[in-house]
Amino acid sequence: MKRVLLSLLGILVFTGLSPVAAQVSELSLFEVAEGLVTELAAQAEGLAAQAEVLAAQATSLAGQADSLAARERELDARAAYLAMQPPPAPAPLPPPVPAPVAEPQPVNITIHNYIIVPDDPPQERYERPRRQNRRPKDTVCEPAPMPPTPAPAPPAHIGYVPSITVLPRQPNADSNRVYSIQVGAFRHDGTLYDAKQRVEAAGLTWTEESRGDLTAVLVRNVHSSQMNGAIRSLASAGFRQVWIWEPQ
Numbered sequence: 001m002k003r004v005l006l007s008l009l010g011i012l013v014f015t016g017l018s019p020v021a022a023q024v025s026e027l028s029l030f031e032v033a034e035g036l037v038t039e040l041a042a043q044a045e046g047l048a049a050q051a052e053v054l055a056a057q058a059t060s061l062a063g064q065a066d067s068l069a070a071r072e073r074e075l076d077a078r079a080a081y082l083a084m085q086p087p088p089a090p091a092p093l094p095p096p097v098p099a100p101v102a103e104p105q106p107v108n109i110t111i112h113n114y115i116i117v118p119d120d121p122p123q124e125r126y127e128r129p130r131r132q133n134r135r136p137k138d139t140v141c142e143p144a145p146m147p148p149t150p151a152p153a154p155p156a157h158i159g160y161v162p163s164i165t166v167l168p169r170q171p172n173a174d175s176n177r178v179y180s181i182q183v184g185a186f187r188h189d190g191t192l193y194d195a196k197q198r199v200e201a202a203g204l205t206w207t208e209e210s211r212g213d214l215t216a217v218l219v220r221n222v223h224s225s226q227m228n229g230a231i232r233s234l235a236s237a238g239f240r241q242v243w244i245w246e247p248q
């Protein structure tokens with residue numbers, strides 16, 4: 001718009017239409033020039049502000065570049081230091097693992113018990129006197145008196161007690177401890193009832209203990225001094241294997 005006005009005023013001046021038009025044109029040119037100067041000054045201030053912003057950005061970028069250069073120098077120094085270090089020592093070997101020691105296996109001990117049962121009352125038995133050696137005829141001697149015949153031992157027979165296996169082992173009678181004897185573990189009621197009856201026939205008291213789907217039959221509180229007699233009674237009742245447990 002300003003350029004159009006200037007063009008019109010220039011035409012009026014050069015054509016010499018009138019002095020008034022020349023004065024008007026001079027005044028208009030002055031105002032236009034003044035406006036242009038003001039606009040150029042504003043633009044110059046804007047450019048100066050942009051230059052300051054660009055200078056600040058340039059300063060920031062220069063600082064970042066210096067930081068990156070310092071970091072690069074630090075990494076180079078670290079790499080040179082590591083290159084000069086000796087190689088690391090190998091890791092120590094783990095201690096040898098001892099070989100597992102085999103646990104002792106339970107030993108089955110079979111006890112054959114024999115009980116001497118007295119039979120009928122002792123009866124006298126006649127023994128024929130021993131015959132003496134003959135002497136020569138010309139020798140006369142009195143027969144020596146016969147020693148008294150000892151009384152014969154009462155006849156006896158051996159009653160057999162079936163063998164029974166004791167696991168893991170039969171305790172020492174002098175250990176002065178109390179144990180439990182397990183005669184078996186049963187799933188069916190029939191065999192469980194039969195085991196209880198045989199324990200009662202042996203003159204002992206049974207107790208039950210549930211172990212999953214099985215029921216164990218035990219004779220509890222058996223002292224070590226009574227263990228041998230209890231095992232013999234159970235063998236006579238028909239049991240062929242028992243387990244000895246020491247209460248915890």
